[in-house]
Amino acid sequence: MLSADETGTFAYAITQNDRAIGSIGAFRQSNIHRQTAELGYYLAEEYWGRGIMTEAIRQLCAIIFDTTDILRIYAEPFAYNTGSRRALEKAGFCYEGTMKNNAVKNGKVLDMALYSLTRTMEPYPVRRLTKEEIPVALELCWRVFLEFEALEYSQEGIDHFRTSLGDQERIPMLTFYGTFDGDKLVGTLCMRAPQHIGGFFVDAVYHRRGIGRRLFEAMRQDYARQVFTVNSSPYAVEVYRHLGFVPTGEEQTVDGLRFTPMQYSAQTEEDGNAI
Numbered sequence: 001m002l003s004a005d006e007t008g009t010f011a012y013a014i015t016q017n018d019r020a021i022g023s024i025g026a027f028r029q030s031n032i033h034r035q036t037a038e039l040g041y042y043l044a045e046e047y048w049g050r051g052i053m054t055e056a057i058r059q060l061c062a063i064i065f066d067t068t069d070i071l072r073i074y075a076e077p078f079a080y081n082t083g084s085r086r087a088l089e090k091a092g093f094c095y096e097g098t099m100k101n102n103a104v105k106n107g108k109v110l111d112m113a114l115y116s117l118t119r120t121m122e123p124y125p126v127r128r129l130t131k132e133e134i135p136v137a138l139e140l141c142w143r144v145f146l147e148f149e150a151l152e153y154s155q156e157g158i159d160h161f162r163t164s165l166g167d168q169e170r171i172p173m174l175t176f177y178g179t180f181d182g183d184k185l186v187g188t189l190c191m192r193a194p195q196h197i198g199g200f201f202v203d204a205v206y207h208r209r210g211i212g213r214r215l216f217e218a219m220r221q222d223y224a225r226q227v228f229t230v231n232s233s234p235y236a237v238e239v240y241r242h243l244g245f246v247p248t249g250e251e252q253t254v255d256g257l258r259f260t261p262m263q264y265s266a267q268t269e270e271d272g273n274a275i
Contacts, residue, residue, distance in 0.1 A: 001025070010064055014043060014056045021047050024056045026064055026073055037064065039075040048083060054130065057091040061117055071119045078103070079111035088115045092127040124186065124211055126218035129176040137176050137188040138165045144201040152234045157256030174198055177219050179211050189215040195223055197230040216243050226266035231259035240264075 001011040011025035022043035029036045039060075043053050064070050077084035079098055089095070093115040102112040129137055142165055150158050164170065170192075179187040179202075187202040202211050220226060232240050234251070237260055245262040252259060 007068070010037070010060065010068075012056075012060060014041075014052065016047070016052070022053070022056070024053075024060050026060060026070075028070065035069055035071045037070050037073050039073050051090075051131070053084075053087040054090040057087060057093075061091065065119050072116055073118075074114065074116040076102070076112045076114055078105075079113045085113055085115070090128065090130055091117070093117045124179045124181060124206075124209065124214060126177060126179045126214050129178045129185075129188070133178065133185065134171065134176055136185050137178060137190070138171070140185060140188055140203060141165060141199050141201045144204065147204055149233045149235050152258055154256045157253075157258070160255040160257055175222075177215055179215050179218075181206070187211045187215050189219055191219060195225065195228045197228060200230070200236070212239060213243060226264075228264045230262050230264075232262050234258055234260070237262070 001009065004011065008028035009025065010027075011023070013020045014022035014024055022041065024039075024041040026037040026039045028034060029038065039057070041053060041056065043056075061073055064073060074096075075084075075088055075093065076099070077088065079085075085095075094117070096114040096116055099112045099114055101109050103110045142162065145161060153161070174190040174192050177189045177191075178185050186206045188199065189197065189201075190199040192198040200212070200215070202215075220228075228245075229248075230240060230245065232245070237247075240262050243264065245264045247260050248263045249261045252261070
């Protein structure tokens with residue numbers, strides 16, 4: 001690694017307290033793939049499950065996209081390696097498919113999963129948020145709620161919403177998506193099982209830039225069944241209508257929070273577009 005061409009091999013030690021505990025590297029491909037790099041990494045087993053590899057992947061990819069002309073970084077973990085796959089997903093990589101019978105190891109024929117991360121060619125990229133980023137997303141929710149939605153609620157409703165943002169049982173059960181302007185989180189959408197939007201907020205400065213739709217469309221890619229529900233605040237009803245949601249009941253008030261139940265169905269949207 002020390003003697004490798006620095007324009008094509010990007011190799012680093014993963015350290016903790018100045019001690020090497022793993023390695024990570026990306027390797028530029030050739031010919032028509034010269035602006036693509038393959039990612040590889042390993043970590044000592046006693047350090048698994050701490051988010052160390054996810055952070056290392058994020059750091060290396062940021063360096064490569066900031067300092068080189070590489071457009072795409074890909075990785076090919078064994079399909080059974082859920083830990084490696086999860087580290088890639090948390091770092092923002094997208095699953096592209098399974099390569100059947102793609103490797104032979106210890107006499108066994110194995111499948112491999114293909115993941116990639118591409119240089120953002122458009123503004124305001126969207127990805128899943130890491131656990132460490134969720135507090136920033138919750139702060140964004142509270143700030144936008146106060147500015148646009150609190151006026152529609154009683155003090156009971158405002159207090160209930162504030163309490164929900166600190167619910168340490170509820171928050172870990174949500175999946176958060178975020179859109180960024182550089183390093184700044186400017187929009188967030190969170191999902192709870194089975195397919196219900198539990199929060200959807202965009203910084204006021206970034207309204208009317210298509211960020212809400214980008215968040216919604218990115219979230220949709222993670223679900224095979226294209227049916228989603230939401231309890232919309234009065235302020236957001238028209239926003240959801242523009243995304244293809246339709247009301248499924250009358251406005252209700254629970255714990256001081258006013259909302260209209262709404263649902264999105266891909267079939268409903270297609271029918272509407274066809275008219």
